[in-house]
Amino acid sequence: MFFRIFAADYEKSRNEKSRNMENPFKFGTIVEAEYFTDRIEEVAYIRHFVESANHLILISPRRFGKSSVVAKALNNSGRKSITVNLQQVTSVADLSAKLLREFFKVHPFEHIRHLISHFRIIPALTTNPITGLMDVSFQPGVDASILLEDVMALIENAHSQQDRIIIVFDEFQEILDLAPRLDKKLRAIMQKQEHINYILLGSQESMMTDIFEKKKSPFYHFGEMMRLGKLPREDFHRYLSERLKTRFADNNDDLADRILDYTGCHPYYSQQLAANVWNISVLQPEKEDALEAAIDHIVISHGLDYERLWMNFNRTNKWILQSLAKNRMLQTGEYPTSTIYSALKRLQKDGYVIYSDHYEIEDPFFKEWVLRGM
Ligand SMILES: Nc1ncnc2c1ncn2[C@@H]1O[C@H](COP(=O)(O)OP(=O)(O)OP(=O)(O)O)[C@@H](O)[C@H]1O
Ligand SMILES: [Mg+2]
Numbered sequence: 001m002f003f004r005i006f007a008a009d010y011e012k013s014r015n016e017k018s019r020n021m022e023n024p025f026k027f028g029t030i031v032e033a034e035y036f037t038d039r040i041e042e043v044a045y046i047r048h049f050v051e052s053a054n055h056l057i058l059i060s061p062r063r064f065g066k067s068s069v070v071a072k073a074l075n076n077s078g079r080k081s082i083t084v085n086l087q088q089v090t091s092v093a094d095l096s097a098k099l100l101r102e103f104f105k106v107h108p109f110e111h112i113r114h115l116i117s118h119f120r121i122i123p124a125l126t127t128n129p130i131t132g133l134m135d136v137s138f139q140p141g142v143d144a145s146i147l148l149e150d151v152m153a154l155i156e157n158a159h160s161q162q163d164r165i166i167i168v169f170d171e172f173q174e175i176l177d178l179a180p181r182l183d184k185k186l187r188a189i190m191q192k193q194e195h196i197n198y199i200l201l202g203s204q205e206s207m208m209t210d211i212f213e214k215k216k217s218p219f220y221h222f223g224e225m226m227r228l229g230k231l232p233r234e235d236f237h238r239y240l241s242e243r244l245k246t247r248f249a250d251n252n253d254d255l256a257d258r259i260l261d262y263t264g265c266h267p268y269y270s271q272q273l274a275a276n277v278w279n280i281s282v283l284q285p286e287k288e289d290a291l292e293a294a295i296d297h298i299v300i301s302h303g304l305d306y307e308r309l310w311m312n313f314n315r316t317n318k319w320i321l322q323s324l325a326k327n328r329m330l331q332t333g334e335y336p337t338s339t340i341y342s343a344l345k346r347l348q349k350d351g352y353v354i355y356s357d358h359y360e361i362e363d364p365f366f367k368e369w370v371l372r373g374m
Pocket of ligand 1: 026027028029030031035036037038039060061062063064065066067068069203267268269271272
């Protein structure tokens with residue numbers, strides 16, 4: 001009896017301990033459930049689209065939470081969905097194969113075998129013994145447009161007005177680089193579909209707006225456009241503060257404030273910094289200022305990448321990045337305004353700089369690295 005009580009107590013304290021040790025912050029992947037905060041209006045808005053017959057275009061800079069917010073809206077929506085990241089696609093044949101592979105995840109092969117028989121080019125299908133998922137490949141050299149048409153027709157035909165499927169294309173702007181006139185081809189296919197809704201995500205603002213706002217683009221006014229901003233400070237503060245409390249009972253509020261000041265409420269970098277603050281408190285409890293130590297750790301551990309990046313910037317870009325890091329004016333006469341403007345646009349396109357109401361370096365730790373080297 002005594003032993004049983006002791007064992008229960010021991011187990012309880014062990015659980016509590018591991019709960020205290022487990023890092024409550026997550027970054028780098030789609031976040032769900034307890035790692036996801038706010039975005040209530042955005043989730044409701046996307047849900048509304050998911051329930052309608054319309055298409056949605058969602059734009060934000062990298063790592064603002066597009067994939068997470070869409071995953072949340074789709075979960076429990078009762079609608080089937082498939083996602084393909086165009087950044088990971090290498091050709092039209094590969095796009096067709098990936099679409100089909102994703103399709104098999106939501107439709108057992110036996111149910112759609114009869115539809116595959118309509119394919120003009122029959123794919124090779126094998127079950128991957130490790131994942132249990134279906135691997136799809138097409139013979140090289142076949143007409144890729146036919147593959148894409150057939151796969152799209154299959155997805156359309158397996159659904160109905162009452163049971164529409166959602167296709168999410170992530171990094172949709174890549175469509176322009178994948179193959180010549182693929183945008184036109186895809187749009188022509190989509191035009192005839194009635195059982196598919198599209199959610200098109202992109203992180204390259206200027207390319208995405210060109211695709212959907214330029215009159216001569218095949219995707220001109222294809223759907224409703226939505227932009228995702230940073231997380232609202234108050235909610236994010238509460239989220240961080242509540243979690244930090246287990247290890248920083250006295251200064252959790254203050255720490256959450258300092259994290260958000262440092263990252264400007266950027267979803268990914270805030271979670272990254274909070275996770276590192278947590279790690280410092282567990283692994284190096286002797287550190288007086290966990291936040292300073294966490295920043296130091298991140299900047300130093302990325303030092304090599306930052307150095308490589310830096311070496312590839314030209315002189316104008318280096319000067320602009322240093323000026324942004326220091327909050328210095330850019331129009332000082334050092335460079336013509338047009339040069340600064342086009343360099344900024346390029347830096348923004350490549351994701352190093354973001355613009356909300358002013359230009360800033362996207363990665364606060366890279367900014368820190370630049371400052372330290374000045
Ligand atoms: N609602 C949220 N609550 C808390 N953290 C979030 C939220 N949304 C995003 N994050 C943080 O940002 C990170 C990036 O999220 P996500 O991958 O969804 O962004 P993304 O815009 O799809 O990024 P990418 O440009 O890399 O595709 C997450 O791993 C998480 O740390
Ligand atoms: Mg994403």
